[in-house]
Amino acid sequence: MAYSDGxxxxxxxAQSVQPAAQTRALGRPQIYAIGILxxxxxxxxxxxxxxxxAQSLGAALAAGLGLSWAFWLSFALTVRLALVSQAxxxxxxxxxxxxxxxxxxxxPAGPVSAVAATALGLWLMASTRFAPQLRASGMALxxxxxxxxxxxxxxxxxxxxxxxxxxxxxxxxxxxxxEGNTVKFLQTGHRLAILQACTSVQNASIALMxxxxxxxxxxxxxxxxxxxxxxxxxxxxxxxxxxxxSLMTRNVEMxxxxxxxxxxTVINLxxxxxxxxxxxxAVRREILD
Amino acid sequence: xxxxxxxxxxxTAVVALSLAPKIILGWLRDATPAPPxxxxxxxxxLAEVSGGPxxxxxxxxxxxxxxxxxxxxxxxxxxxFPSSPxxxxxxxxxxxxxxxxxxxxxxxxxxxxxxxxxTWTLAFDIIAFRAISAFSPSKIDPPGYTVLVLPAGCAEAxxxxxxxxxxx
Numbered sequence: 059m060a061y062s063d064g065x066x067x068x069x070x071x072a073q074s075v076q077p078a079a080q081t082r083a084l085g086r087p088q089i090y091a092i093g094i095l096x097x098x099x100x101x102x103x104x105x106x107x108x109x110x111x112a113q114s115l116g117a118a119l120a121a122g123l124g125l126s127w128a129f130w131l132s133f134a135l136t137v138r139l140a141l142v143s144q145a146x147x148x149x150x151x152x153x154x155x156x157x158x159x160x161x162x163x164x165x166p167a168g169p170v171s172a173v174a175a176t177a178l179g180l181w182l183m184a185s186t187r188f189a190p191q192l193r194a195s196g197m198a199l200x201x202x203x204x205x206x207x208x209x210x211x212x213x214x215x216x217x218x219x220x221x222x223x224x225x226x227x228x229x230x231x232x233x234x235x236x237e238g239n240t241v242k243f244l245q246t247g248h249r250l251a252i253l254q255a256c257t258s259v260q261n262a263s264i265a266l267m268x269x270x271x272x273x274x275x276x277x278x279x280x281x282x283x284x285x286x287x288x289x290x291x292x293x294x295x296x297x298x299x300x301x302x303x304s305l306m307t308r309n310v311e312m313x314x315x316x317x318x319x320x321x322x323t324v325i326n327l328x329x330x331x332x333x334x335x336x337x338x339x340a341v342r343r344e345i346l347d
Numbered sequence: 348x349x350x351x352x353x354x355x356x357x358x359t360a361v362v363a364l365s366l367a368p369k370i371i372l373g374w375l376r377d378a379t380p381a382p383p384x385x386x387x388x389x390x391x392x393l394a395e396v397s398g399g400p401x402x403x404x405x406x407x408x409x410x411x412x413x414x415x416x417x418x419x420x421x422x423x424x425x426x427x428f429p430s431s432p433x434x435x436x437x438x439x440x441x442x443x444x445x446x447x448x449x450x451x452x453x454x455x456x457x458x459x460x461x462x463x464x465x466t467w468t469l470a471f472d473i474i475a476f477r478a479i480s481a482f483s484p485s486k487i488d489p490p491g492y493t494v495l496v497l498p499a500g501c502a503e504a505x506x507x508x509x510x511x512x513x514x515x
Contacts, residue, residue, distance in 0.1 A: 164365040167481030214470035254434025
């Protein structure tokens with residue numbers, strides 16, 4: 059922790075005379091970190107359980123327990139942000155908020171945990187009495203909840219038109235016939251059907267979640283300029299995905315290569331790299347200082 | 348005890364306790380018999396109302412997964428598919444329709460037959476289902492519609508008593 063204002067010494071002196079009981083109690087950062095842990099653990103419980111049930115534990119771990127490694131990194135950074143925030147005593151509002159979060163997490167419905175994560179994240183962001191890192195963890199928590207719930211809800215309604223837009227963009231690149239969400243192969247009579255999991259929006263949401271978590275780690279206070287990098291990363295992921303889809307339409311062999319395990323690993327690495335690189339560019343001053 | 352140790356012990360206990368209701372409900376669901384799937388419910392309905400044979404449409408290299416049914420409706424040979432998982436856009440039904448020139452697809456949901464998939468109605472029903480079913484110890488399939496693939500000039504399948512089909 060670094061105190062950049064002149065109040066450091068006064069705060070240090072004040073802390074040294076705090077009663078011993080205060081150091082044993084959970085402070086504001088800790089109780090909110092517990093709330094975040096409980097909410098996200100419960101939001102992903104069903105996914106993790108089904109992944110472990112479907113394969114060996116070792117294979118499930120290698121597959122990220124059904125979630126991307128970008129998610130796990132974002133989750134870890136969010137909890138860390140809360141924990142490293144300035145130590146502050148708790149008040150009744152903190153205990154009410156954290157208790158509500160844990161109670162919501164305990165409900166059997168995983169989506170309720172994700173909704174509660176959004177609510178807790180917005181609460182943390184909105185309160186000016188919280189330390190900057192704690193408020194930043196709220197923003198990262200909202201980004202995670204968007205990835206876990208709101209993005210998927212949006213896809214229930216808009217997956218078909220989003221896939222159709224992707225197909226149209228691929229058709230522009232390959233100059234082949236497009237029908238709905240399908241694109242004709244270049245060299246054969248096959249058609250590529252773009253399903254929800256392969257849409258650009260689905261892939262971009264992973265990079266954006268990671269970007270926000272990394273940016274907030276180095277720069278807790280939002281800056282307007284960082285949204286340029288977020289927007290740029292989104293467009294870059296869309297472009298990369300369109301190129302990937304276009305490669306798949308060359309022929310069946312290329313489809314099986316790009317769509318198979320090797321291609322999936324490569325695209326996941328590229329998307330993760332875009333998220334990390336975009337975030338690093340956005341906070342390059344803080345990293346280099 | 349170090350404060351970090353105290354924190355992680357407390358956090359682990361809270362997370363474990365919060366996961367307990369999900370784990371208990373999961374055990375209860377595993378112990379209860381599963382109801383007929385939508386695919387099987389569709390077969391039973393078609394066998395009852397179509398008056399003709401109902402044969403499976405399979406998928407996969409070993410052709411073990413039944414994805415739909417062929418049936419006779421009046422003078423026509425049609426096919427019906429339970430809607431595919433969200434985001435897969437009924438790919439198999441579309442392939443079936445594409446294979447037969449002039450075929451068209453209709454969508455059956457809540458007893459009504461229409462030309463367009465009931466995307467928004469189904470989306471709201473799925474949201475409600477996920478909110479409510481999590482509290483149930485029974486295994487329940489999420490809601491879905493039925494896709495009819497009808498040859499050109501064949502309308503009989505639309506006039507089947509779909510309001511009696513309860514699995515969608």
